[in-house]
Each structure stands twice: as C-alpha cells, then as structure tokens.
Amino acid sequence: MRREKTTNRRLNFIPCQNLYLSDDDLDIEGMFHRIRMGKKCRSLYLIALSERDGEMFVIYSAQELLLPVYDGRDIYVAGAAKGYRRTLSLLKQMLLTVYQDTNTFDVDHYFHP
Numbered sequence: 001m002r003r004e005k006t007t008n009r010r011l012n013f014i015p016c017q018n019l020y021l022s023d024d025d026l027d028i029e030g031m032f033h034r035i036r037m038g039k040k041c042r043s044l045y046l047i048a049l050s051e052r053d054g055e056m057f058v059i060y061s062a063q064e065l066l067l068p069v070y071d072g073r074d075i076y077v078a079g080a081a082k083g084y085r086r087t088l089s090l091l092k093q094m095l096l097t098v099y100q101d102t103n104t105f106d107v108d109h110y111f112h113p
Contacts, residue, residue, distance in 0.1 A: 011036055011065065012074045016049065016111035022081030022090050031080065035065050045087040047079035047094070049111060056095075056107045059087060078111045 013032040034041050041062035050058045079094055081087040098110045
C-alpha cells in the first residue's frame with residue numbers, strides 16, 4: 001500500500017457568496033483540506049475569481065494547486081466540480097445565472113459578499 005506524501009500548503013480558500021457545486025454531496029471543505037495537505041483530489045476542479053483585469057474566472061485543477069507556486073495565495077472559490085466537462089457546464093450555468101439576475105456579467109459584485 002502506497003502512502004500519500006502530506007505537506008501542509010498555505011493556501012487560503014475563500015468560498016464566495018453564491019458558491020456553485022456540481023454535486024450536492026461534494027464536500028468542499030474536505031476538498032480544501034485535502035489540497036492544503038498535498039493529497040491528490042483526482043478530477044476535482046475549482047472555479048475561482050480571476051485576479052487579472054478583464055478576466056472573470058480561472059479554472060484550477062486540484063492537482064495544479066499542489067504546486068509550490070500557489071503557496072500563500074488567496075483563492076476566491078466560486079464553484080467546484082468533478083470532471084472537466086462538468087466544470088465547463090457549471091461555469092456556463094454560473095454565467096447565465098449572473099446575467100439573468102443582474103443583466104450584466106459583473107461577477108465580482110455577484111460573488112463577493
């Protein structure tokens with residue numbers, strides 16, 4: 001039996017207001033903990049608010065977040081899904097909802113408290 005190497009990552013996951021999940025049984029806090037501990041979360045993707053001007057979202061794979069370059073970062077999580085296709089479908093749903101509710105694509109105001 002192979003043991004997973006655990007390392008405590010200094011990632012600060014901040015769930016946004018209006019957090020979207022692909023599955024009702026998705027334990028997002030448990031997933032955040034697993035990523036911080038450096039454990040693999042296969043096929044999990046996080047939809048986060050982008051820090052760059054002109055961009056709305058960034059899609060991160062949980063595997064990508066295991067890289068040291070993300071240590072110490074604040075990640076505002078607006079959605080999470082298992083599988084890349086489900087992630088894209090969830091992102092589409094999120095954008096449609098934002099537009100229907102606000103008549104704009106101002107995701108920063110929609111997702112921040």
